[in-house]
Amino acid sequence: MTGMKLYSLESNDPRRLGPYRLLRRIATGGMGRIYLARQEAAAADAAGPTGTVVDHPLVAVKTLLAEGFVSRPDRDRFAREVALAGRVESASTAKVLASDATAKRPWLAIEFIPAPSLAELVCEAGTLPADAVHWVAAEAARALVELHGVGVVHRDVKPQNILLTRGGPRLIDFGISHAHDHTSSATTIGTFPFTSPEQASGKKSTTASDMYSLGATLFFLAVGRPPYEQTDHSIGLLALVQRAELDTEGLPQQLERLILPLLRAEPGERPAPADVLRNCLRGLGPLTVTGQAARWLPPEWTALIEEYAEQGRQLQNGIVDFDAADARTQVGPEADRDGWEETVSAMREQLEALRKQRDALAQEQAEERAEAEERERRRLAEEERGRLEQARKAADRAEKERKENERKERERVARAGTQTSTQGSTSTPSTSSASSRPKTPAKSASKTSNNSEGWVGLLVGAVIIGLLIWQPWDKQKDNSPQSSPQPTYSSGLVSGGSSGDASSGSDGFSTSSSGGSDDYDPEPEPETSSPEPDPTEDAFKAVSVGDCLDVVDTGYGGEEKYDWSKEEPNTAPCSTARVRVYRTTGDCDSARDQATWSYYSSSSGERTALCLEGQYRNGDCLLANNRGDSASIALLSSVNCTDRQVPSAYHDIFVITAIYRATASTSTADCRAGQYDTNTYWSQKVDDGATLLCLKAYD
Structure with a gap:
C-alpha cells in the first residue's frame, strides 16, 4: 500500500486555471484531466466572508484535454455538464466549488477527496463480506437517489468512480469528464464490464443504466471480478455485455436478492435506487445511522483508507514538500505518458472492435427481432383461438338456454289451458248447449232466461279474472311428471290425451280424468353456480x-x-x-x-x-395543514405545486426541499441551506425513522 499517486506537471499542462495554482496532475481520462490545485491567498481573501475557499484550500480542478483552441461543440458540452454538476447538492458526492465554462480553457473546481477508490481497495485489500456490501450499496444508492432527483444520470458508475472515505462512499465524475480515478492499481478494470446492455448497444443512458452499473460494481466488491466470463478480447466482452450474459459463479447466496435484480437485461425490471436504499437500511438495522466505515469494513480496508486520509491531511496542512514528494510517490512523466499511450491504444482497439462487430450485431439483432415478431404472432393467434372458443361456448350456452326457456313456456301455456278447460266444464254452460234446447214461447220464461244468462256471464268473468290473478299453473310450472298427458289444442278445444283418458262433458269440452294437472310437484332444488x-x-x-x-x-x-x-x-x-x-x-x-x-x-x-x-423525491409537493407551530402532512398525497384549490381538510401545499439520512440528532435545523436561509421549514421522519424529509410551504 503506497497511498495516492501524484504526477508532475508536463510542459503542455497549464500552471493556472482561474484563481487556482495547479500543483500536480491527479489523473488523465478520455475527455479531460484532473489537477490538484490550491487557491491563491489574494483570491481567497477576495472571495468574501463565506469561508468556502478556506474550508477547501486544496481542490481538484478538471479541464478539457484540448490544447490551444477549444471547439464550440466541446465547449458547449462542457458547459452543459458544468450546469448539471452545479445542480447536485449531496454529502455522497464531490461538491462543486467554482467553474468557468467560458474561459479560454474551461475549468471546474470540485472538492478534493483524499480517499482510495473501490477498485484499488479490492485489488489491494481483497473482497468485502455481505454486510459491508449492503452498507456500500445503501450509501451508493443514496447518492443516485439525489442525482436522479435533480435530473442527472451518472452514465459511468464503476468501482473507479466511487471513493471510500471513513464517513462512507463518495460518488465522483457524475457526467463531467469520465476521467480515471484518483489512483492507479495493478489491475486494469476498464469501463465495459460495468456498462449496461443498452449502453453497450449504443442506446441512450437512463437512470436504469446507472442501476445496472451499480449491480456490476457490487458484484465486483463481493467476488473480485466483473459479472462476466473472463476474456482477453474486448470484442467478446462487449458481446457478453450487450446480451447481459452473466457469469455469477462465486456470488454469496445472501447477496443474490440485492445484486441479481440490478443485473436484469430489461431496464424496466431493475429496482429504483430508493428501493435499494430502503431494503439495505432495513436489512442492516439501526447501526446503519452511524455511517462509519470502520463498523462495516475489514481491517485491511480501513488501513488503506486511513493511509489516504493521513496523506490528505499532510497535503492540506502544507507539510508535504512536492519536490520531495516527486521522488517518493511520483511515478514520473515517462511512466505517465506510457500509461496514457496504453489508454489510447486500448481505446483504438475498442473502436476497431466495434467497427468489426457492427455487421454481426446488426444481423444478430435482426434475427432476434424476427424471433420476437414470430413469438408475438403465435401469441396473438393463440389468443384469437381462445377468444373464438369462448365465443362458441357462449353461443352454445345461449342456444341451450333459449331452447330450455321455450320448452318451459310451452308447458306453462299448456297447463294454463288445462286449468281453464276444467273450470269452464264445471261452472259455465256453453252458448252452443243453450242454443240446442227448445225455446220457451212464454214471455216470462224468456225474461227469466235472459236474466239467468246475464248472471251466469258475470259469474264466468269473475272466475276467469280470479284464475288470472291466482295463476295456479305457475305453482306447478316445470314440475309435472313426465308421464302426465300433455294438453294439445285441436279445433279450438282442449284435449287431455287419448279417448281412453278423457270424458266429454255435455258442453262439448273434454276434461282429463287422470287429475294429474291439478296435483303440484315439490319445488326443484336451486341450482348452484360459481360466483x-x-x-x-x-x-x-x-x-x-x-x-x-x-x-x-x-x-x-x-x-x-x-x-x-x-x-x-x-x-x-x-x-x-x-x-x-x-x-x-x-x-x-x-x-x-x-x-x-x-x-x-x-x-x-x-x-x-x-x-x-x-x-419521496426532491421537489415533490404534498398536502398539508399548517397550524403555525405544527403541521399535519398527507404523506401519501401528491399534488401540482401550483394548485390553487386543495381539499377542505388541508390548507397548504408543502414542497420537499431535501431528503437526508436520519440520525438521533437530526432535526429541522438541518434543513436550512445556510446561516442566511430565513425560510420556515418543517421536517418529517419516514421509512421507520431512517429518513428525514425537509419541507417548506410552496411559494
Whole structure:
C-alpha cells in the first residue's frame, strides 16, 4: 500500500486555471484531466466572508484535454455538464466549488477527496463480506437517489468512480469528464464490464443504466471480478455485455436478492435506487445511522483508507514538500505518458472492435427481432383461438338456454289451458248447449232466461279474472311428471290425451280424468353456480410485494381517512410512483407514511388488503395543514405545486426541499441551506425513522 499517486506537471499542462495554482496532475481520462490545485491567498481573501475557499484550500480542478483552441461543440458540452454538476447538492458526492465554462480553457473546481477508490481497495485489500456490501450499496444508492432527483444520470458508475472515505462512499465524475480515478492499481478494470446492455448497444443512458452499473460494481466488491466470463478480447466482452450474459459463479447466496435484480437485461425490471436504499437500511438495522466505515469494513480496508486520509491531511496542512514528494510517490512523466499511450491504444482497439462487430450485431439483432415478431404472432393467434372458443361456448350456452326457456313456456301455456278447460266444464254452460234446447214461447220464461244468462256471464268473468290473478299453473310450472298427458289444442278445444283418458262433458269440452294437472310437484332444488368474476378483486390480487402503484391519497378523506385516487390498483414504474407495496398478507404497519388499501368482494366474500408506503423525491409537493407551530402532512398525497384549490381538510401545499439520512440528532435545523436561509421549514421522519424529509410551504 503506497497511498495516492501524484504526477508532475508536463510542459503542455497549464500552471493556472482561474484563481487556482495547479500543483500536480491527479489523473488523465478520455475527455479531460484532473489537477490538484490550491487557491491563491489574494483570491481567497477576495472571495468574501463565506469561508468556502478556506474550508477547501486544496481542490481538484478538471479541464478539457484540448490544447490551444477549444471547439464550440466541446465547449458547449462542457458547459452543459458544468450546469448539471452545479445542480447536485449531496454529502455522497464531490461538491462543486467554482467553474468557468467560458474561459479560454474551461475549468471546474470540485472538492478534493483524499480517499482510495473501490477498485484499488479490492485489488489491494481483497473482497468485502455481505454486510459491508449492503452498507456500500445503501450509501451508493443514496447518492443516485439525489442525482436522479435533480435530473442527472451518472452514465459511468464503476468501482473507479466511487471513493471510500471513513464517513462512507463518495460518488465522483457524475457526467463531467469520465476521467480515471484518483489512483492507479495493478489491475486494469476498464469501463465495459460495468456498462449496461443498452449502453453497450449504443442506446441512450437512463437512470436504469446507472442501476445496472451499480449491480456490476457490487458484484465486483463481493467476488473480485466483473459479472462476466473472463476474456482477453474486448470484442467478446462487449458481446457478453450487450446480451447481459452473466457469469455469477462465486456470488454469496445472501447477496443474490440485492445484486441479481440490478443485473436484469430489461431496464424496466431493475429496482429504483430508493428501493435499494430502503431494503439495505432495513436489512442492516439501526447501526446503519452511524455511517462509519470502520463498523462495516475489514481491517485491511480501513488501513488503506486511513493511509489516504493521513496523506490528505499532510497535503492540506502544507507539510508535504512536492519536490520531495516527486521522488517518493511520483511515478514520473515517462511512466505517465506510457500509461496514457496504453489508454489510447486500448481505446483504438475498442473502436476497431466495434467497427468489426457492427455487421454481426446488426444481423444478430435482426434475427432476434424476427424471433420476437414470430413469438408475438403465435401469441396473438393463440389468443384469437381462445377468444373464438369462448365465443362458441357462449353461443352454445345461449342456444341451450333459449331452447330450455321455450320448452318451459310451452308447458306453462299448456297447463294454463288445462286449468281453464276444467273450470269452464264445471261452472259455465256453453252458448252452443243453450242454443240446442227448445225455446220457451212464454214471455216470462224468456225474461227469466235472459236474466239467468246475464248472471251466469258475470259469474264466468269473475272466475276467469280470479284464475288470472291466482295463476295456479305457475305453482306447478316445470314440475309435472313426465308421464302426465300433455294438453294439445285441436279445433279450438282442449284435449287431455287419448279417448281412453278423457270424458266429454255435455258442453262439448273434454276434461282429463287422470287429475294429474291439478296435483303440484315439490319445488326443484336451486341450482348452484360459481360466483360471478370480480375484476376489481382480480386487480388487487394481481399486485405483488415490491410493486409500485399510480395511486395517491386525494386528501378528501381528511386527516383520519385515506381517499384513494383510483378504484383499483394499477402498477407503475417505481421511479415515478408515489406509493410502493411492502406487504400483501397480514396486518399493515401503522406509521404515518404507511397505509392500508383494502377491497371487499361481495362476489367471493373475501377481503384483499395491500400495505402501502410512501416514496419521496426532491421537489415533490404534498398536502398539508399548517397550524403555525405544527403541521399535519398527507404523506401519501401528491399534488401540482401550483394548485390553487386543495381539499377542505388541508390548507397548504408543502414542497420537499431535501431528503437526508436520519440520525438521533437530526432535526429541522438541518434543513436550512445556510446561516442566511430565513425560510420556515418543517421536517418529517419516514421509512421507520431512517429518513428525514425537509419541507417548506410552496411559494
